[in-house]
Amino acid sequence: MSAAADKLEVAVKGRSLFSDAFRRLAANKAAVVSIGLLSLIVLACVVGPWLSPNDYFTQDYGAIWVGPTLTDAHWLGTDGLGRDLFVRVLEGGRISLMIGLVATLVSLVIGVAYGATAGYAGGRVDGAMMRIVDILYAMPFLFFVILLMVFFGRNILLIFVAIGAINWLDMARIVRGQTLALKSQPFIEAARMAGAPAPVIVARHIVPNLLGVVAVYITLTIPQVILFESFLSFLGLGVAEPATSWGALIKDGADEMNRAPWLLIVPGLFLAATLFCFNFIGDGLRDALDPKDR
Amino acid sequence: MLGYAAKRLLGAIPTLFILLTLAFVMMRAAPGGPFDMDRELPPEVRANLEAKYHLDEPLIAQYGRYLWDVVHFDFGPSFQYRDVTVNQLIEAGFPVSATLGGASLLFALVLGIPLGMLAALRQNRITDYLAMTTAMLGISIPNFVLAPLMILVFAVYNDWLPAGGLGGWQNYVLPVVALGTAMMAYVARLVRASTIEVMRSNYVRTARAKGLSSLRVICVHALPASLTPVVSFLGPAAAGIITGSVVIETIFGIPGLGQFFVIGALNRDYTLVMGVVLFYGILIVLFNLLVDLLYGWLDPRVTYS
Numbered sequence: 001m002s003a004a005a006d007k008l009e010v011a012v013k014g015r016s017l018f019s020d021a022f023r024r025l026a027a028n029k030a031a032v033v034s035i036g037l038l039s040l041i042v043l044a045c046v047v048g049p050w051l052s053p054n055d056y057f058t059q060d061y062g063a064i065w066v067g068p069t070l071t072d073a074h075w076l077g078t079d080g081l082g083r084d085l086f087v088r089v090l091e092g093g094r095i096s097l098m099i100g101l102v103a104t105l106v107s108l109v110i111g112v113a114y115g116a117t118a119g120y121a122g123g124r125v126d127g128a129m130m131r132i133v134d135i136l137y138a139m140p141f142l143f144f145v146i147l148l149m150v151f152f153g154r155n156i157l158l159i160f161v162a163i164g165a166i167n168w169l170d171m172a173r174i175v176r177g178q179t180l181a182l183k184s185q186p187f188i189e190a191a192r193m194a195g196a197p198a199p200v201i202v203a204r205h206i207v208p209n210l211l212g213v214v215a216v217y218i219t220l221t222i223p224q225v226i227l228f229e230s231f232l233s234f235l236g237l238g239v240a241e242p243a244t245s246w247g248a249l250i251k252d253g254a255d256e257m258n259r260a261p262w263l264l265i266v267p268g269l270f271l272a273a274t275l276f277c278f279n280f281i282g283d284g285l286r287d288a289l290d291p292k293d294r
Numbered sequence: 295m296l297g298y299a300a301k302r303l304l305g306a307i308p309t310l311f312i313l314l315t316l317a318f319v320m321m322r323a324a325p326g327g328p329f330d331m332d333r334e335l336p337p338e339v340r341a342n343l344e345a346k347y348h349l350d351e352p353l354i355a356q357y358g359r360y361l362w363d364v365v366h367f368d369f370g371p372s373f374q375y376r377d378v379t380v381n382q383l384i385e386a387g388f389p390v391s392a393t394l395g396g397a398s399l400l401f402a403l404v405l406g407i408p409l410g411m412l413a414a415l416r417q418n419r420i421t422d423y424l425a426m427t428t429a430m431l432g433i434s435i436p437n438f439v440l441a442p443l444m445i446l447v448f449a450v451y452n453d454w455l456p457a458g459g460l461g462g463w464q465n466y467v468l469p470v471v472a473l474g475t476a477m478m479a480y481v482a483r484l485v486r487a488s489t490i491e492v493m494r495s496n497y498v499r500t501a502r503a504k505g506l507s508s509l510r511v512i513c514v515h516a517l518p519a520s521l522t523p524v525v526s527f528l529g530p531a532a533a534g535i536i537t538g539s540v541v542i543e544t545i546f547g548i549p550g551l552g553q554f555f556v557i558g559a560l561n562r563d564y565t566l567v568m569g570v571v572l573f574y575g576i577l578i579v580l581f582n583l584l585v586d587l588l589y590g591w592l593d594p595r596v597t598y599s
Contacts, residue, residue, distance in 0.1 A: 223434075272439060
């Protein structure tokens with residue numbers, strides 16, 4: 001930013017919603033600690049596997065059922081096949097986090113487009129579109145996803161599509177509600193007066209104003225998706241061997257917990273810590289963006 | 295109110311119809327069949343089996359037959375369990391699942407409501423932070439992590455409680471805690487938020503000004519109003535219990551509907567799986583209706599439209 005603009009900023013002391021929200025988020029200790037811890041976990045998942053001398057599928061027959069030792073080459077121990085748990089947990093984290101991100105994006109795109117269209121169109125179109133959402137809402141989707149996995153095999157692409165297809169419903173409802181509120185604002189009317197066509201109004205004026213709500217919703221959806229994928233993997237329906245995810249590791253650990261409790265505890269800890277952080281950040285963001293108690 | 299209930303039930307029919315159709319289509323689109331075994335069946339045997347289960351008819355006729363039967367609450371014979379109908383399996387499994395789910399819900403309410411109240415009344419103090427961190431932990435630890443850990447501690451390392459199966463009340467302790475903890479945490483958070491708002495409201499201030507004891511203000515004046523969000527949470531909670539019971543029943547080896555579903559899905563017992571899904575669908579519709587009626591009864595400002 002140039003010096004002149006800097007001066008202007010000081011003179012006006014403008015406080016946008018986002019700078020305000022950011023300040024309040026920074027004051028929220030739980031959220032700040034969560035952001036730090038989550039960054040650490042993500043960083044570990046991204047670079048960690050390269051730091052270890054082991055990889056996630058090679059079996060070390062000299063080290064089977066080894067407990068966690070920081071001195072050994074296997075920092076967090078090994079499983080019954082002699083595979084290194086440290087690398088497997090981080091590798092599983094990559095998959096879990098990636099599924100969380102991608103499936104959330106899928107539901108975001110569908111949900112925002114659908115909700116904003118319904119809300120802006122209003123009237124009968126809105127009624128019909130929301131009726132469809134209501135009907136879909138009542139479906140026990142989890143059961144269908146389980147069936148899909150059983151019938152068509154374990155396929156990562158299918159997991160994305162299935163989870164994204166479920167989660168957009170919430171998003172669509174929230175976005176529609178916000179759009180209804182925004183629609184009657186003067187700046188939308190001004191845009192309409194200026195002759196902007198409806199798609200342009202939705203894309204240029206409505207959607208950017210939804211970002212706050214969407215940001216909160218994203219941080220709360222990612223942990224849901226991660227949890228859901230872990231749930232599927234735990235039932236043996238998630239990613240296929242030798243690839244792994246936190247849920248799959250927890251399942252393996254639960255099967256062998258009498259003999260090797262660390263196989264359950266370590267991935268359980270990573271999963272719980274990640275969900276914990278996301279939930280706290282989502283909470284903090286919601287508080288920060290909520291103008292109610294300003 | 296009766297009119298509203300009738301309207302809601304009628305409105306549920308298309309939902310259930312779509313559910314049934316979707317279920318049927320998936321059942322038939324799935325590769326592989328219930329009679330695919332390791333050893334190929336002789337063609338005559340296969341033909342006889344298919345004739346017995348009407349699998350040789352045209353699809354539309356099968357669909358019509360299934361629809362007709364389901365409307366009469368007949369979910370057909372199980373493919374997997376010989377000589378047992380899906381109705382019998384549901385009758386056997388549902389009481390077990392309902393006991394587990396009901397007890398978990400009770401556990402969540404009995405612990406969650408006081409925890410939330412306590413946190414709200416001590417807002418921004420150490421009690422509040424402790425309670426809410428506990429609640430966040432409860433939400434963040436998935437039940438399929440909590441359950442094996444509890445088995446490890448309470449059944450393997452210490453022989454305090456049975457690790458699974460079904461016998462006395464002891465068998466229910468661990469599954470109920472595993473299934474109810476996340477719900478308890480949600481309830482606590484909801485109650486905290488609503489209590490904070492209610493305690494600031496004018497009528498509570500009036501009650502205080504009248505000189506009522508704070509216990510009376512909290513229990514008689516504030517509590518009912520702060521419980522309304524919990525009532526509307528019961529709908530999603532029921533759905534959560536149902537999905538949770540799938541994994542909890544599998545972990546603890548409890549012969550409920552959830553376990554039947556997983557075993558049925560893995561063995562391609564189509565009729566059983568579809569029966570359970572439809573049964574759950576009907577259950578959720580009824581439960582949501584009940585919650586809405588209860589909500590209107592608790593909060594007179596809500597009108598049925």
